[in-house]
Amino acid sequence: MKPCAATFVAMEEPGTLVLAASGEWLLASAAELDHRLRALRVPAGKRVTIDLAGIDRIDTAGAWLLLRTERELEVNGNRVELRNLRSSLAPLLAQVQAGGMRPAVSHPRPVHHSLTGFVARIGAVTIGIAARTYRILGFVGLVLATVLRLLRHPGRLRLTALVAQMEQTGVDALVIVGLLSFLVGIVIAYQGADQLARFGAQIYTVDLLGVGILRELGVLMTAIIVAGRSGSAFTAQIGTMQVNEEIDALRTLGLDPLEVLVIPRLLGLLLSLPLLTIYANLMGLLGGCLMAWGVLGITIPQFVHELQTSLEPMSFWIGVLKAPFFAVIIATIGCYEGFQVSRSAESVGRLTTLSVVEAIFLVIVVDAIFSVFFSMLGI
Amino acid sequence: MSGGPDVPGEAVIRIRGLVNRFGTETVHDGLDLDVFRGEVLGIVGGSGSGKSVLLRTIVGLNRPAEGRVEVFGDDIMRCGETVRRGLEKRWGVLFQDGALFSSLTVAQNIEVPLDEHYAMPPRLKDEIAACKIGLVGLGEDAATKYPSQLSGGMRKRAGLARALALDPEIVFLDEPTAGLDPIAAGEFDKLIRDLRQSLGLTVFMVTHDLDSLFAICDRVAVLVDKRIRVGRLAQLLADDHPWIRAYFHGPRGRAALRAEGADPAVRETPATASA
Numbered sequence: 001m002k003p004c005a006a007t008f009v010a011m012e013e014p015g016t017l018v019l020a021a022s023g024e025w026l027l028a029s030a031a032e033l034d035h036r037l038r039a040l041r042v043p044a045g046k047r048v049t050i051d052l053a054g055i056d057r058i059d060t061a062g063a064w065l066l067l068r069t070e071r072e073l074e075v076n077g078n079r080v081e082l083r084n085l086r087s088s089l090a091p092l093l094a095q096v097q098a099g100g101m102r103p104a105v106s107h108p109r110p111v112h113h114s115l116t117g118f119v120a121r122i123g124a125v126t127i128g129i130a131a132r133t134y135r136i137l138g139f140v141g142l143v144l145a146t147v148l149r150l151l152r153h154p155g156r157l158r159l160t161a162l163v164a165q166m167e168q169t170g171v172d173a174l175v176i177v178g179l180l181s182f183l184v185g186i187v188i189a190y191q192g193a194d195q196l197a198r199f200g201a202q203i204y205t206v207d208l209l210g211v212g213i214l215r216e217l218g219v220l221m222t223a224i225i226v227a228g229r230s231g232s233a234f235t236a237q238i239g240t241m242q243v244n245e246e247i248d249a250l251r252t253l254g255l256d257p258l259e260v261l262v263i264p265r266l267l268g269l270l271l272s273l274p275l276l277t278i279y280a281n282l283m284g285l286l287g288g289c290l291m292a293w294g295v296l297g298i299t300i301p302q303f304v305h306e307l308q309t310s311l312e313p314m315s316f317w318i319g320v321l322k323a324p325f326f327a328v329i330i331a332t333i334g335c336y337e338g339f340q341v342s343r344s345a346e347s348v349g350r351l352t353t354l355s356v357v358e359a360i361f362l363v364i365v366v367d368a369i370f371s372v373f374f375s376m377l378g379i
Numbered sequence: 380m381s382g383g384p385d386v387p388g389e390a391v392i393r394i395r396g397l398v399n400r401f402g403t404e405t406v407h408d409g410l411d412l413d414v415f416r417g418e419v420l421g422i423v424g425g426s427g428s429g430k431s432v433l434l435r436t437i438v439g440l441n442r443p444a445e446g447r448v449e450v451f452g453d454d455i456m457r458c459g460e461t462v463r464r465g466l467e468k469r470w471g472v473l474f475q476d477g478a479l480f481s482s483l484t485v486a487q488n489i490e491v492p493l494d495e496h497y498a499m500p501p502r503l504k505d506e507i508a509a510c511k512i513g514l515v516g517l518g519e520d521a522a523t524k525y526p527s528q529l530s531g532g533m534r535k536r537a538g539l540a541r542a543l544a545l546d547p548e549i550v551f552l553d554e555p556t557a558g559l560d561p562i563a564a565g566e567f568d569k570l571i572r573d574l575r576q577s578l579g580l581t582v583f584m585v586t587h588d589l590d591s592l593f594a595i596c597d598r599v600a601v602l603v604d605k606r607i608r609v610g611r612l613a614q615l616l617a618d619d620h621p622w623i624r625a626y627f628h629g630p631r632g633r634a635a636l637r638a639e640g641a642d643p644a645v646r647e648t649p650a651t652a653s654a
Contacts, residue, residue, distance in 0.1 A: 027546050030507070031499035059546035060578065064510045091577040100513040104505035105486040105522040344527050346481045 006033055006062070010040070016047040016081075019069075022054025025062025033062070037069050044077040053084035063096040071101065139336045143266065146258045158264050165268025169230040170276055177225050181213075181280040184221055185287025188212055193295050202296045206306040209288040214315045218281040220367055223326035226273060227359040231334035234265055235355040238338025239348040247339070257339075266331040273327035274320050281319065314379055322370055326363050333359045389416045391549055391581050392437060397446035399432055406432055408605035410446070416548075419575055419582040420609075421592045423626065424602030430585040431475075433602070434551050437583070438472055439463070450549070468496050470549040471542030475557065477534035479526040485512065485537045486522040492544045511540040516570060532563040536570075543574070552584040556591050568594045589635035601626070 006023035019040075025033065042048060050070060058066075066082075073080045085093065110117075150157050192208040238261055241247050250257050285307070292298040298306075337355035341347045392414035399407040406429035414420050424430050435441040437448055439455045448455050451469060453462050479488050489508040493499065499507075512522050515536040526534055535555060542550050555571065556564035572595045575582055586592060592599055593612065600609040603622045608615070616627050626632055 027493075027497060027507075031497065031503060034500065034503045060510060060514065060543070061507055061546060064507060068506070095514065095573060095577040096510065099516065100510035102509035102513045102519055104502055105509045105512070106505070107484070107486065108523055342527075344481065346527070 005029065008033075008036070013049070016049045017042060018049045018051055020051040020054060021066065022056075024057040025055055025065065026057060026059045027061040030061040030065060033065050037065060040069070042073060042076065042078055046078055048073050048078045048080045050080065050082050051084050052082060052086065052089070055086070055089065058089050058092060060092065060096055060100065063093050064100060067093065067097055067101060136332070136336055139339075140332055142258060143262055143332065143335075146256065146263060147266075150259065150263060156259065157267075158260065161260070161264035162268050165264045166272045168233070169226060169265075169269050170272030173226060173229060173272075173276060174279065176229070177222055177276055177280050178283045180225060181218060181221055181283040182287035184217055185209065185213060185284035185289075186291045188217070188284075189288035189291035190295060193292065197296075203298065203306060204310075205288075205292055205296060206298065206303055207310045209285060209292075210307050210311040211315055213284040213288065214281055214311070214319045216319070216367070218284050219277045219319045219322050219326065220363070221284075222273065222277045222280045223323070223330065223363045224360055226269070226276065226327075227330045227334075227363060228356055230269060231330040231359045232352045232356045234331065234334030235338040235341075235352045236348060238335055239341035239351055242339065242341040243343055243345055243348060245343075261338075262331075262335045265335060266328065269327040269331045270324055273330075274323040277320055277323040281316070318370075318374060318379065322367065325366055325370075329362045329366065330359045333362065390414065391416050391451055392583070393447075393449040393452075394437070395447045397433075397436065397448065398444045399429060399436060399441070400444045405605060407436075407443070407446075410606050412600060412607050412609060414549075414581060414583055416581055417575075417579060418597040419571070419584060419595050421596035421599045422583070422585045422602065423587070423592065423599060425622065428602040429605075430602055431553055434472075434553055434583065434585055438470065438551060464496075468545050469547050470551065471545065471547040472551045473535065473538045473542045473553060473555060475553045476531070477526065477538030479534060479537055479541065481526050484523050484525055485517070485529070485540070488526075488537065488541050489544045492541065496545060507544075508540075511543055512537075514543070514574070515540040516566070532559050532567070535559065535567065539570070543578075546578065547580070549581045549583060552582065552586075554585055554587060556586065556588045561590075564588060564590065565594075571595055589632055590638065593635050593638075 006021075006025045006029035008019050008021040011018045011020060023029070050066065052066075055062075070080045070082065189205055189209055192205040193202055196202050196204050196208070238247070241261075247257050247261075250260060289300060289303045292303055293300060334355050337351040337358070341351055390413040392412070394410060394412040397407050397410040397412075398405065410433070412433075422430050422433065432441055436443050437450065437455070442456065450466055453466060455463070455466065458466070479485070480491065483491070486505065486508040489511050490504050493504050493507065509519070509522060512519070517533060517536050517540070521529065521533060521537065526537070529537060539550075539552075539555070542552075552571070556567050559567060568591050571582060571584075574580060575595075582595075584591070584596065596612070598609060598611055599615055600607045601615060601618075601620075601623050603620055608618065608620065608623065610618075615623055618624070627636075
């Protein structure tokens with residue numbers, strides 16, 4: 001069904017310029033008609049008659065073009081008259097005339113495309129970060145107050161939810177945390193052996209592994225994996241509840257969302273992250289041990305012996321000590337961002353991403369602060 | 380409620396022997412339906428009776444187990460890519476909550492189908508978008524707003540503007556007045572009636588809203604027993620199927636009838652006689 005060409009012809013008649021429109025003025029021909037109509041030049045003050053006798057069909061795009069031309073000619077100082085409008089086309093023209101005669105949509109240019117916009121954006125982002133920090137601190141205060149209240153009424157702690165959270169954040173993470181730590185152990189042992197062999201000091205690979213994994217990598221890897229799988233889950237779960245108005249429902253039922261949703265997640269992670277860290281340390285050392293055996297020929301008893309003599313227990317404790325701090329960061333950020341979700345599903349996705357990025361960022365910052373702190377203490 | 384074809388004309392949608400199954404549950408079982416050019420057809424039925432599934436099947440979002448669905452004479456299940464793209468230009472769909480693209484402004488939403496199907500200068504596109512936004516009764520400031528900044532009623536209007544972007548011949552409306560306050564719902568009914576009149580649209584409308592049915596539908600199709608009973612309101616009011624009786628003669632149905640001001644059974648008689 002090919003539409004017959006839409007066109008118009010300009011003709012001079014005594015005292016008036018006649019634009020005889022014909023064909024099917026439909027969207028498909030709109031671009032071409034638009035081009036020709038815009039190129040039309042009529043001297044100001046001249047009478048114009050638009051003759052619609054030849055129009056077979058018309059849609060809103062065609063009606064818009066006709067009426068736009070009429071209006072622009074009037075603005076130009078011409079007297080315009082429509083003639084031979086068929087009654088079947090009248091309702092559409094009337095409707096477009098009544099409701100659709102608007103200036104073109106002007107899309108606002110994104111402000112950051114200009115230099116001042118760029119600077120303004122940096123400012124806005126900075127203020128946003130400060131405001132967010134302030135609100136997160138407020139949230140931390142709320143959580144602390146809830147924890148204190150629960151300490152006075154320990155019976156209100158939701159044990160079932162707590163255990164369920166420990167299962168989801170701890171037990172369910174065993175495979176991925178174990179596998180990745182094992183692989184990191186292998187990588188460090190291999191790289192360490194490669195470098196230290198140049199000095200004939202292969203045996204110190206064990207020291208490198210011990211210190212590297214126990215003090216830093218075990219807990220850091222675990223925290224990053226948990227931030228990715230549990231922190232995001234916290235935001236998504238609480239955020240989805242927010243979208244469904246479940247949080248509001250909790251409040252109207254007299255339940256405190258912090259007590260019901262946040263505390264079990266926080267305590268659950270607080271308990272499971274140190275345990276996961278110890279497990280990750282073991283798997284990392286296992287990976288390193290097997291690699292040392294394979295590449296350097298250090299037997300397992302030798303490895304254990306070297307580890308015992310070279311390593312202070314402090315290294316182990318420093319790693320494990322950091323875990324609860326990381327757990328608090330991940331759980332707090334995860335839950336906080338969940339509560340920030342508005343009623344749109346799109347914000348769940350955005351805030352989940354944000355929560356993971358923020359949690360990992362803060363974990364690494366806090367880890368660096370710990371390093372500085374411990375070096376000042378000389379441990 | 381005027382302007383509907385008294386004599387059935389060309390069937391723009393023709394459904395024969397449609398069967399839809401989800402798992403072991405059969406939703407439609409040998410359903411037949413014709414939709415004629417220029418009419419407003421209301422689809423009603425209980426929750427879960429497959430109203431939306433029927434709509435989704437016609438526009439090709441749901442593949443039926445059996446049966447044949449023709450739109451403008453083309454079998455939508457078996458037509459090729461080109462035919463299918465041609466069909467997409469000739470229909471518009473308004474989903475329940477508008478289904479606007481949330482990352483685009485209202486105007487950009489309307490320009491998506493224009494961009495996809497036609498090459499046209501940006502300025503003309505912006506003019507057409509502004510025109511459509513005006514036609515559905517949204518303010519000029521709505522054009523550059525994002526869907527999340529709009530109320531439910533405005534989102535529906537914006538969704539309708541996008542559905543009308545290509546000046547389609549058929550529009551499918553999925554519960555257009557659900558979730559609107561009675562005033563907004565009444566305005567939406569009027570809007571659809573006006574647009575139908577001026578654009579010569581065929582409207583396929585899934586609805587729960589009895590007032591809409593009485594106000595704008597030429598014919599009503601009731602989904603009962605996995606099939607459809609279709610007719611003018613007067614015929615359905617006289618139908619003695621228990622669900623249809625409960626629907627139209629229940630307290631809400633009677634209230635809507637009263638609100639129409641006249642007994643449709645009487646008013647409809649001449650039209651029925653001439654059909």
